[in-house]
Amino acid sequence: MELRGRVGIVTGGGVRVGRAIALGLARSGVDVFIHYNRSADPAERTAEEARNLGVRAAVGSVDLSDPVNAAALVDLTQQSLGQPSILVNSASGFPSDTIADVSVDAWRATLDLTLASPVFATQAFAAALPEDLDGAVVNITDVRTQTPYREHFSYVVAKGGIDTFTKTAALQLAPRIRVNAVALGVILPPPHEDDDYASRLAADLPLARVGGTGPVVATILSLLENDFVTGEIVRVDGGGHLT
Numbered sequence: 001m002e003l004r005g006r007v008g009i010v011t012g013g014g015v016r017v018g019r020a021i022a023l024g025l026a027r028s029g030v031d032v033f034i035h036y037n038r039s040a041d042p043a044e045r046t047a048e049e050a051r052n053l054g055v056r057a058a059v060g061s062v063d064l065s066d067p068v069n070a071a072a073l074v075d076l077t078q079q080s081l082g083q084p085s086i087l088v089n090s091a092s093g094f095p096s097d098t099i100a101d102v103s104v105d106a107w108r109a110t111l112d113l114t115l116a117s118p119v120f121a122t123q124a125f126a127a128a129l130p131e132d133l134d135g136a137v138v139n140i141t142d143v144r145t146q147t148p149y150r151e152h153f154s155y156v157v158a159k160g161g162i163d164t165f166t167k168t169a170a171l172q173l174a175p176r177i178r179v180n181a182v183a184l185g186v187i188l189p190p191p192h193e194d195d196d197y198a199s200r201l202a203a204d205l206p207l208a209r210v211g212g213t214g215p216v217v218a219t220i221l222s223l224l225e226n227d228f229v230t231g232e233i234v235r236v237d238g239g240g241h242l243t
């Protein structure tokens, strides 16, 4: 798939991993719609950086805690930049809970934001894509769906749903739309933790370091460009799954 000249949506594109993805798309010539919830200023700064890379960029706020709102991502993109043919579902929660203490409301909140919104964003994206245009979706998941955390129960179940959603949607939306996922390991420390936190986690990895966003962006671009790959979940985890 030739990326240059396409329009792409990045959910959670104003900060951290999402921001790096948005700028990676921009560097590849994709006009980017940078979605945010609360990070209005960072999203605008990311858009400005994208424009400096020579593409068009727009920002828009959608609260994805209610999956009913997810279709607005496509509407806002069409209004600002034109028809999207790339969707990267990166926005997510990361609550701490266990099966012993999660409430029904907290469970629903995690599943709505982290699983249902990517599903309904993809549904809206597919419904809007014209017959004569191909498209690609990349979901951001977590390697810990295979080796679960002890303390992020609802999150890891929701991301496990993303894995199955990726494969099922890839089958149902083929051949016109490809759906893949990138499963992240230790990429950045959580927002309220310092670099030492991530370094401690990374010490046990075969590749013995924190990934940073570069390898994530490279993998996403490769999945977007490679027309013969769909339903794939690529781990970017420094070999963590081997130990």
Ligand SMILES: NC(=O)c1ccc[n+]([C@@H]2O[C@H](COP(=O)([O-])OP(=O)(O)OC[C@H]3O[C@@H](n4cnc5c(N)ncnc54)[C@H](OP(=O)(O)O)[C@@H]3O)[C@@H](O)[C@H]2O)c1
Binding pocket: 011, 012, 013, 014, 015, 016, 017, 018, 035, 036, 037, 038, 039, 040, 062, 063, 064, 065, 089, 090, 091, 092, 093, 094, 113, 140, 141, 142, 143, 184, 185, 186, 187, 188, 189, 190, 191
């Ligand atoms: N960082 C890592 O090492 C790592 C590891 C494994 C997996 N991942 C996955 O990679 C992706 C990005 O991770 P990250 O660490 O960059 O995430 P993060 O810092 O936790 O950021 C969360 C993102 O989700 C958005 N978001 C939160 N609540 C929202 C809501 N109600 N409606 C719409 N958007 C909402 C935020 O938007 P605003 O800031 O605009 O509110 C923000 O862009 C996530 O899917 C995460 O699960 C990351």
